[in-house]
Amino acid sequence: MKIKALEIPDVKVLYPAKFDDDRGFFSEIYNKSTYEKIGIQEEFVQDNHSLSRAVGVIRGLHYQCSPFAQAKLVRVVRGTILDVAVDIRKNSETFGRWVSAEISAQAWNQIYIPKGFAHGFVTLEENTEVNYKVSARYAPELEKSIAWNDPALKIEWRISEGAVTLSDKDMQPMSFAAYCQCPDF
Numbered sequence: 001m002k003i004k005a006l007e008i009p010d011v012k013v014l015y016p017a018k019f020d021d022d023r024g025f026f027s028e029i030y031n032k033s034t035y036e037k038i039g040i041q042e043e044f045v046q047d048n049h050s051l052s053r054a055v056g057v058i059r060g061l062h063y064q065c066s067p068f069a070q071a072k073l074v075r076v077v078r079g080t081i082l083d084v085a086v087d088i089r090k091n092s093e094t095f096g097r098w099v100s101a102e103i104s105a106q107a108w109n110q111i112y113i114p115k116g117f118a119h120g121f122v123t124l125e126e127n128t129e130v131n132y133k134v135s136a137r138y139a140p141e142l143e144k145s146i147a148w149n150d151p152a153l154k155i156e157w158r159i160s161e162g163a164v165t166l167s168d169k170d171m172q173p174m175s176f177a178a179y180c181q182c183p184d185f
């Protein structure tokens, strides 16, 4: 499988093989032993699927605190997202830096995001459906949000601020400065 390490090498873009034939195609979209060999050791315990109808839907930046911190393996089954991961590990040399990658059904790629990152994406096509595995169950009481448009992070979302659709939760996030006062990783 082709792998592309991003500027923060713990975050990887994966390109699973896709076997086309006259009937259509076949692809192993996850295989524990294959993924362990490339360093993805987590046991994934939950699969998520979200549909975002509009272009410019931003979901994020989210993370769960220990003991339910989540590694994520994200793919897109319809449409396209710009996926963003922010390093929020206080002792990391890339603390506060972010990486992004375009993940799409067309490219048939995936992005692996370890624990210790705040995660989000913006949809770049209508009716985009995202499937992702997480390594810990949903724990809403331990879930936190950092502002997607925090000036301290300067994330390039490729969408103008006026064209963004957010959940109520994502309209009341904490600032990155507030996170830095009491980091969770």
Ligand SMILES: Cc1cn([C@H]2C[C@H](O)[C@@H](COP(=O)(O)OP(=O)(O)O[C@H]3O[C@H](C)C(=O)[C@H](O)[C@H]3O)O2)c(=O)[nH]c1=O
Pocket (backbone or CB within 6 Å): 048, 050, 059, 060, 062, 063, 072, 119, 120, 121, 137, 138, 167, 169
């Ligand atoms: C995340 C989650 C949500 N829910 C319920 C809770 C709400 O009633 C509803 C929508 O949840 P929320 O608005 O938090 O969904 P997203 O905004 O897509 O959240 C996700 O956005 C970014 C991309 C992430 O990386 C996280 O996986 C997750 O935080 O689904 C569940 O029942 N289980 C879950 O694991």
